[in-house]
Amino acid sequence: MKAAEIGRRYQEFFVARGHTAVPSASLLYNDPTLLFVNAGMVPFKPYLMGEQPSPWKRATSIQKCVRTLDIDEVGKTTRHGTFFQMLGNFSFGDYFKKEAITWAWELVTSPQDKGGFGFDPASVWVTVLGEGFHPDYPHGDVEARQAWLEVGVPAEHIQGRSLKDNYWHMGVPGPGGPCSEIYIDRGPQYGPEGGPVADEDRFLEIWNLVFETEELAAVRAKEDFDIAGPLKARNIDTGAGLERIAYLLQGVDNMYETDEVFPVITRASEISKRPYGADHADDVRLRVVADHIRSSLMLMTDGVTPSNEARGYVLRRLLRRSIRSMRLLGVRDRCLVDLLDVSRECMHVTYPEVDTQWERIGDIAQTEERSFARTLNSGTQLFDQAVAQTRAQGSTVIGGDKAFQLHDTYGFPIDLTLEMAQEQGLGVDESTFRELMARQRARAKADAKAKKAGGHASTAYRALRAKGESPFVGYTDLDVSTRVRGLVVEGREVDHAQPGQLAEIVLEETPFYAEMGGQDSDAGVIRAPSGNFEVLDVQRPVPGLVVHTVQGTGEISVGDRVEAIVDAAHRQGACQAHSATHVLHAALRELVGPTATQAGSYNRPGYLRFDFSASKGLSPELRTEIEERCNVAVRDDLEVSATQMPLAQAKQMGAMAMFGEKYPDIVRMVEMGGRWSRELCAGTHVLHSSQIGMVTLLSEQSVGAGTRRIEALVSTDAFDHMAGERALVSQLTGLLKVQPEQLTEKVSSLVSQLRTAEKRIEELKTAQLLAQVGEIAGSATERAGVLLATRQLPGVDAAALRTLAGEVRGRLDQGPAVVALVGGSPAKPALVVATTAAAREKGWRAGELVRQGAAILGGRGGGKDDLAQGGGSDASQAGAALEAIGLELGRGRA
Template sequence: MKTADIAQRYLDYFEKNDHVVVPSASLVSDDPSILFTIAGMVPFIPYLTGVVPAPYKRAVDVQKCIRTNDIEEVGHTARHGTFFQMLGNWSFGDYFKEGAIEYAWDLLTRSEADGGLGFAERDLWVTVYQDDDEAAGYWRKIAGLPEERIQRLGREDNYWTTGQPGPAGPCSEIYFDRGPKYGRDGGPAVDDNRFTEIWNLVFMQYAITNVRSKTEFDIVGDLPQQNIDTGMGLERVAFIKQGVENMYEIDQVRPVLDRASELSGRRYGAVHEDDVRFRVIADHVRSSLMLLSDGVTPSNEGRGYILRRLMRRTVRAMRLLGVDAPTFPELFAASRDAMKDAYPVVSDDWARISQYAVAEEETFLRTLASGSTILDLALDDTKKKGGTSLGGADAFLLHDTYGFPIDLTLEVAQEAGLEVDRAAFDELMAEQKARAKADAKSRKRALADQSVYRDFRAQGETVFTGYTEMETGSTVLGLLVDGLPADRAVQGQIAEVILAETALYAESGGQVADKGVIVGPGYELEVLDVQKPVPGLVSHTVEVTAGEVAVGQPATSVVDAANRRAARQAHSATHLVHAALRDTLGKTATQAGSLNRAGYLRFDFAWGQALSAETKTEIEEIANNAVRDNLEVTTRIMPLDEAKALGAMALFGEKYGSEVRMVDIGGPWSRELCAGTHVASSAEVGLISLVGESSVGASNRRVEALVGLDAFRDLAAERTIVSQLTSALKIPRDQLPARIAELSANLKAAEKKIAAFEQKALADRAPQLAATATVVGGTRVVAQSIGSAASGDDVRTLALQVRDRLGADAAIVALGAVVGERPVVIVATNESARAAGAKAGVLAKAAAAVLGGGGGGRDDVAQGGGADASALDAALAAVTSTAAGA
């Protein structure tokens, strides 16, 4: 039974039992405290917690998930994968334990011919929470399971919580017995390798608080309604039904493994270490493909970093299999073909996906080449110093800064006959992880508890009237002060205001929130921000500037008309620039993110190289021609599938419901799904002026533009500058570039001559400075200030010249100068002085300590500096006294 067939059987079964089929949410989570959808229940959290009323009583879905906390286990076990699919059936206050158990048992044991999964009853075991007699009773009643195949486990295994105060409840897990070949008999309590968990039924019925750990919390009562949250691992069921050893060998994954085997010339099943690498490649390529298809792109932070790590681990595994050449074009194509039936987007969007994949592999192969050079130098330096181990800091620098894998560093070091201080490396890695974890916790703590919005959201969705109105009368439904519900807010306080209707646009889709005010009887509120803390609810962050506002009072939201007009111009201009980019560069130049606010837009798009001046001019001209042509801007609400069929562009990472808003500018020329505010015709945009183009990753570029009056003012300022230059230089405008280039060349030539004169003047001082040498403890010492200097290098050159003039006897030269208003001291020692114990680095540090800065260097020449130029003479005296002590 193919993996996609298993998923379809699951959906069909529950749809026939009155469940609404819900499409998979994106891998990119709505919850800012987590990067990805890490479990099937994540998209349903607002319904399960009651913050948002569920739009249905029963639901069923196949949810895409990414989880990388067990990434080191990938390839070593039968069931650990970074990408996986969770089959789930959900009840929101409808059926509970009996219904969930009945559905699960029926689907699992019903024959394949009758639409079931055809598991033999004798192979199935279950676990229940140790005190859940009710669930155990239903398993005996519905499934007829004997007591020994209903095992009771504690909170660690069979109790579900979010890890925070809120909903919780016991759970019941269903296990499949793989047979004596895989371990001991006795059920999952004895051996969870032989007995593989395939389905978890969560009975969400209690509210908990005072959460101290996974197993330590206080149950404070029943939830307002009982919910069912189930999750069945599709890959686990697939490898059992397909009769293969693990999830890497199922039909959706095995083709990548086989292609890696062909490319490497090594056979899967021959060598254990190679098999692990094959499985890592198969898993990571599929995960990367699915992340790319959901709009995640490789980068050095957040989601992009996780994707980059997966892709680079793949490259590393291929190298360990003996393949140094690029392989992503073939590996990703194999994964595409295996996944396209279940997820057509991987084929439909293949041009963009493959562009990112190929670019990332090329970048990392270059990184490996440069990292190898840096590593070779570090290893050579270690050997020259007589060391036997590469420092952990060096290994960490290679890993953290250059993306050079630690296992590759270990391998190369071993080949060079050296070890790596792995303990120091691990300590640095642990510190980095601790910082990351602390940052994640702080971000999580910074989030308001969404449960505070539950009562507001229960009153219905906030009605947005801003598409047609600039002010709207309404009622204050709720207030939050310091994150907690309040009945009123007084002058000077910052508060969140919930209205039944609002004309103010909440930040979304790249468009920043409106500016404006909220007014009512005896009060006025300045709007600082407008957000959607939970789906369907708009919250206004305000400062009470006059009077006091209370729950239940009338309120009128008033939009800042000038700011909204400029924001509409910028958002429509963003669509025009996107269309112009696709006209110029092709259909693969797709949007990867945007920001638009009054008078300004920023647009990221998939492209791997800088745009030429001619291309930027062409894009700008196409966009402005669209403005000139006064194209009609229309918006339509329609089903998502219909909009996609019409060719509407969707922004990756944005979440769309079954009904969407499609914005046309000039018909199909620019057709995008967008909830933002827009002009009525393109001529209202005014002027579009591209002011910047830059890289934001290996395969992403960014253009920035000013729009409307802001664009005009910027061009007017440039015109004024040009006018001033032509007047000052007394030449026509068209000769300005050549004249400036000529003046620049003349200036550089003059600077070179001046530098040469200054260097000669300094060199001429060498005899005079050498003559000032005094004998300190048997060593000739020159410690003099030379005034100001153009650079530290000039001071260094003079110090070495003075040292050479002092001959072979022990000599120390310390010259001080002010370079760019900051003091610098250069110390040079000759061989005889060093033999007597004088070290330039130590002496430079002594000077720097007086200057209030830092210093150091080699034993023969070093530099110190600081911020206090008035202490230069004292710093030179410190060098002399330190030399006397040496």
């Protein structure tokens, strides 16, 4: 049974039982505690936690997920994968344990010709919360155990386990409850008897049923938490691993051999000419490629581009691990796009968006592969430096710190470093490397835990949200009389805030726009009976709750009648900038093409920053054309309107939506000039495009592979910028005594004169330097049958050193000779080495010698056998670097 069919069956089964089919959310779900959606329940979190009322009583989904915590285990085990699909059915205060268990058993064991998965009932084992682990369940989860017995699971196939195994929570205050897991016995060839408690490779978990029953007040560990009380409504939250079910039903040994993954292994095997199944190390590499390629495809489809931060870093790591694995399989040619295309063919049935995004994905992959080729070269230079230092110290083991630096800075996996070291006849201090890696992982886990603990969804915010929504009325009103619904000081809900305290205020309704969708928050004041409170920031820490960070001179209390007043000038500036962002987006799509989609934005009064997908930069001519198109749209006084409508209707009308944003069933579509610009947007806008005033592009640059950024000024800020440029032109024309239209020609003439003078100066310097050729050649000394000519030349740049080295070598070309020169600055010394043909015949290569010398200078180098160049950071070691080359020559060649 193919993976797509498994997902279809699952969803149809639960739709037939009253569930609403909810489409998968983007992997870039808007949750401050997560980089990616990592579980099927994530999009339902606000409903399960009681932050928002659920729009459905019952729901089912096939949610795409990414987890990278165990990335180093990918390919080595049967079940570790970075991308996976989670099948889920959910109940929000509706059905509970009996129905969830009955339906799970029915779907798992019903024959395939009747719509089930067809697992042999005798192979099914389940676990429940065991006896003595929870105060509310002294005898374990008797209800769940009884339900399993009633559907036909033998008592000996039901095992009780601890809180660590069979109790679920999110790791933070919120809902929790016991869970029941379904396992399939794969047979004695996979491990010992005894059920899941004995072996979880033989007995493979495929489905977890969570019974949410209680509110947790504090969570210290998986099995250590405080219970605040029962939930208002009991929920069902289940998750079944599609990939695990697939490899069991498809009769293969692991998830990498399923129908959505294995074709990539097949293609990678063809490219590398390494057969799958012949060598364990090669098999692991092929599985890594297959897993990472699919994950990368899905991440790029959802709008992620490679970078050195957050989500982009994860994608970059996945792509580069794929490239490295292919290199270890012997492939040096570029192959990412080829492999991604194979994965696209596997995934487009379930996710047709991989086809619509393919052009952009291909461009990103090509750019990243070229970039990593350069990175590999840089890393190889660092590796060569480590080899030189190791040999200079008389050791045969490269330090673990160097291996860690290669991994951390250049993305070299330890197996690549080990292989390169083995080629040099050296080992690597793996224990130190792994110790440093463990420290880094510990820091990462601590940081993740801190982020989770410090996430916005705190107990105080959730308690305030439970009292009701904070309606935003600022589209029409900037001055509202309302009441204080809640106060938060230092993360705790309070009744009063003292004078001078930084406090967070929740109002019964608010005209203040909370930072969202790239638009900065409003400014203004909240007038209370005791005085004015300046609004410093406005955020939505949980959906439906608007929190105003304020500071004032008086005391403010819950229940106070206040007046919330938005700074009208600030709001108008924000409207101008946000509307200008929409204008710029439309202009880009019109002039660059439909692939120039938004990848992020930020706007505040007078300024906007817009990120968009593109594989190359804008030419000056195109940038000018885009700016002109924006200002034509401003001049044309396009009507700006906002309409509420169903999400499906807005998408059908062509409304642009941001990757990663979660949209409700009813959305707000902002139009400019009708079809010309249609976007889903909750931000504030001008009424006509002419109110923007003016748009001036400041810069356009790359901010990551496949992503460009435009910065622009809007309205009076744009006018001020142009006025400043006009004043600068006036100053230059006065200084150069020309008319403005002659300025370019005059400056070009001056630049040409300056370059001519600089060239003449360089020629004179070179002539002066070449006068030393005879002296340097004459000072050459013999080292084991090779003449060595060296000289320290402070202040001489690398280009001049190369010229001089070539001339000296010419004087010594009658026999084996090496020329080594050090110049540059004290902070950045340069080293050049040249060899004669006779020296190369004796085995002396300039690239090898320059690397040894550059390592002494605290840097690295490389080049051809006849001429090579390096550098460093410590010119005081120039003499030592030249001496190291002399000592190497003195050892001779065997």
